Amino acid sequence: MRTDEAGLLAEPEADTEPEFHYDPFSYQVQKDPYPIYAWMRENAPVYHNPERNFYALSRYADVDAALRDPATFTNRNGISLEPALWGPQAYKNVFFLALDPPDHGTLRGLVSKDFTPRSVIQREQRIRELCRRRLDPLLESGDYVDFAADYAAAVPNDVVCEMLGVPESDWDLIRFDTDRLTKRANESDERSEETLAAAFRLATYYVHLVSEVRKHPGDNLTSLLCEAEVAGGGKLTDSEIVAFLFLLVSGGNESTGKLIGNAWYHGWRLPDVQRAGLEGRFDDWMNETLRYDSSSQMTSRTVTRDVEMHGVQVPAGVRMVMLPASANRDHRVFTDPDVFDIDRDTRKMISFGAGPHHCLGGALAKSEIRIVLEEAAAEVAEYEIDIENAKRVQSAHQRGFTTLPCRVTRRARRRETG
Template sequence: MTLTSDVVLDPYDYDFHEDPYPYYKRLRDEAPLYRNEQLGFWALSRHADVLQGFRNSTTLSNKFGVSLDPVSRGPHASKTMSFLAMDDPAHLRLRTLVSKGFTPRRIRELEPRVTELTLKHLDTMLEKAGDGTVDYVAEFAGKLPMDVISELMGVPEADRDRIRALADGVMHREDGITDVPAEAIEASLNLIVYYQDMVAERRKKLTDDLTSALLEAEIDGDRLTDDEVLGFMFLMVIAGNETTTKLLANAAFWGHKNPDQLTQVYEDTDRVPLWVEETLRYDTSSQILARTVVGELTLYDTTIPDGDVVLLLPGSAHRDERVFDDPDAYVIGREIGSKLMSFGSGAHFCLGAHLARMEARVALTELFRRIRGYEVDEANAVRVHSSNVRGFAHLPITVQLR
């Protein structure tokens, strides 16, 4: 198949951030294996190819990281991205040890506390909303996930605002910047220093948080080093905080754009998980993930050489009309099942998927118990500019309380 298409995929382009879906459609139709010479990557956009890409963790390696940003790429990537930037057997060893601390039971036991944190932030947001507009991201969606992670790890409440600010600093990108800015690197270092102190404290005296559980985790005498614990904590901040914030805001935005779909949710909050799943399909937080070719890979009569970067586009895969009926329609309750790739697939399937789903369910259920309607001020909504995640930096809303 020849790659004759004049469509340009630039993950740093603000126009692409506003609405990537027309670009994706053209890629799927015209260049299912796309090449960008200038930025030096290939991209796969069809559902079948993206799924195959996630599952082929030998030829498509994670070991140089999963971001296109040059500073994040390289053999050092696992220092901040933990086992997400590793291949087996190193990946499996670390993942198995970490999952001894990060258990479904621990997540279940966290739910009452997640509900408390949700209500605290909801109270503040709804009070500020009063008769006017309030920023749903600044007051709610941007605060809750980082607080949940801090709760899980054992960060004292007094430090959480600061930790949240550092986490935001790690992710922020200005217009036209195609690499990690100095401010983000500084925020990353400050965050790591904070967590280093926390790990050192737990080494002296264990508590019942995830940080202690990670230090205690052991398989046949094998334990996590301090650096490995730190890498995982940092991964939680990036992967677990950012994506859930985006999910909560994307759900609110698309619910507002499709009010007929939300009627069923107002009537029955048990349908919130279906709302979450359709949001994950329709406009997923994680749009683009990078892999590195090991050996070589042949697709569409084209051989991709060793060391080249291949981008997997789950954001495009979820709108593939080869797999979903009427994919550009937002339909709460549609059949999605195992076709969803928001959390990846295969060996690197997201360890935090159940935490993200639980958080989103609790947050949106409690919100809908308190309101009977809301409107998004679209003119003043501001998108996040990132080469791999999609969502809102600001989402002003007005609410009608029940």
């Protein structure tokens, strides 16, 4: 089943020539970056933005190779272009994401067993329970629901908060502030007062959580981090654990929740996809959304040595942006890449990265996405999105919806027999 692309939210008019300037902090770029990515792949595969002083890779082969080469493209200064999150101090903010092997693997390994496919399978029943706790009252409230805010974004946050030992009464508070961490003004790479206040509240909360867990450890990841010993026999400091919690919560709910909303949006945009998805093709629906419109758009590295790529001299020390979302639309790898094809072989997509920094929570995220869609499909026969009132997230890194209001048609209840 293949369906042509049409009607993307805020997509430029067909006869309007896009302005080919890549600034990930621009709202105009964030509305629909894909025409810009296409131009970059063909005309500037090593794109240079002199105003923000970064280079960018957009072709699949280049992005994939760079992600697998931490010796040339290091994480040591972090993975974000934002000044507050970039530099030698990045470790304090994003923890092991600001490290290269072997240090990266040592710290990542502290929690990796909880994110293996085997561990994820053991957690699936609980994920379903958390889905029903969100979905049932939402559908009972009427046929007009906000799929993104009240369901798609809520479930992944509930899952990761429970894994960390956050009391259930605080789950929505954590999500409220986490959602504000990525919000920026148009073309700004600086945090607003609202964002800084949210970050301060979360840091304060996590410090208190670590203190309580040290006194009363339990069966959760925060307790594991408090008790873990790292190389040399030492233990993580409170500030390191707090940075770890920021990383796990942000990674656990931001990307996954936005991807679920993107899948739902493309199901509305493409009726054949909606029918196939709601009738059971959850993995195909999910995987093609991951390739076609990934919630995670970009990541950054520091170039450690002078390199030449596609005739462009890239000097050591500059920032290099890698665009997996562009790579997933490269015609050199995917036939008709701008078509959402639910029958496509998506195994080569790099939505979860590649190399040593391949997403730790990838297996958990895919399980959550599939289960969230399955549980919704068990109740919803079809749906329409109120696109005029939908709102996209304003983020250089994340693509998706903060609000996705829709009207749903419930499935007829099967009469119980026996």
